[in-house]
Amino acid sequence: MIDWLPELLVAILATVLAITLHEAAHGYAALALGDDTAQQQGRLSLNPIRHVDKVGTLILPGILLAVQLLTIGRVEAMFGWAKPVPVDVRRLRNPRYGMVLVAAAGPAMNVFLAWCAAMLAHPLQELSGVLPPDAMDLGVRFILLSIMANLLLGLFNLLPIPPLDGGRIMVGLLPWRAAMALARLERAGLVIVMLAIFVLPRISPSLDIMGGLIGLVTGPGFRAILWLAGHGT
Template sequence: MTEWLPELLAAILAAVLAITLHEAAHGYAALAMGDDTAARAGRLSLNPLRHVDRVGTVILPGLLVLFQLLTIGRVEVMFGWAKPVPVDIGRLRNPRFGMVLVAAAGPAMNVFLAWCAAMLAHPLDGLAGVLPPEAMEFAIRFVVLSILANLLLGLFNLLPVPPLDGGRIMVGLLPRGPAMALARLEPAGLVIVLLLLFVLPRLAPSLDIMGGLAALVTGPGFRLILQLAGHGV
């Protein structure tokens, strides 16, 4: 177990930062659009503890990491959620378009964090031979897992199902009729997402959405972020 501990800690740290800063971005975007609900609720904060959901931010990601370490010996996929930041759409300037920007802020933050993690690899090159091998290995693990966690979380949230960010973006962009029809799915949105992720692949393995997202993130997505951060392929 001790040989897995550094990767476990790096994975949990990467997941917690990705999830909580994703939620914080929603709050800051809402404030910029005129809604201070998150600020009044004490949720306009970069402190991860303000956004942590015990199950979605700690227990589930931790169990996923442990399961992967026990079965394949490495961490490839992480999934979780934080406490949603409260947004009052009625207080937004231009509520419909404002909600699109608020929803898009979360995935945009994840892409930015993935890029920041890739940029951290540059100073790490200069620290080779200076840091102890264990510290260097932990730093590299954190960089890699941060890129993967942020890209996966950002892409997952862009699925066009309310209450995911992609669903709310679609509600703001579609014509009124289809937008209202899609918005009415929100009360059942979590059930729909769970069915798509865990039931559909069993019925039709070729429609494994999470597997497809993971393949996109660990392949072309990972290479693209490295290139944007100035690394060679």
């Protein structure tokens, strides 16, 4: 077997679970708040195939995986997105604040999944004398990558730029005039996000948003999740 293939599969599994359940959480939250659009369109599903976006779920993560495995021989971080679950804000019982809850459901799911991954370390530790070393290594890598992927995806989506979840949360919480001004940015939101990720760091290292998020995830965020899962400080 190719040496890096097991780690590739583990990284794909961790990333797909993070992205898929993030989107599914939006759909289930919308349904609970009165909008069944996702259900009617067959998108209220835990099946990853229903949420696949060619670029965000396949091409970009594939490039990141290949580059990391070919350069450093391991996977340290992943990034991607899924096809957004359709939500009709007009069908929510309370459109404005309902959308806040729908948007927040995705990042909340990622934090929960990161905690679940950290909890897996307890039974894995109990099996340390039973499982072969290679299986233990893959188990540890899955836990670490799951925590990192979920925390990074959740925090990234909380950036206050529509159409990211953080932008939609801010639209629901800001005063009406400011909310409408922010909502109008949604058409150019993806361009703004890409500029923030790839252009601003070249202007100044202090403007490296992704670097800051990664530092937060691998530092305080990681320690907080481990503490919440009962692994001490």
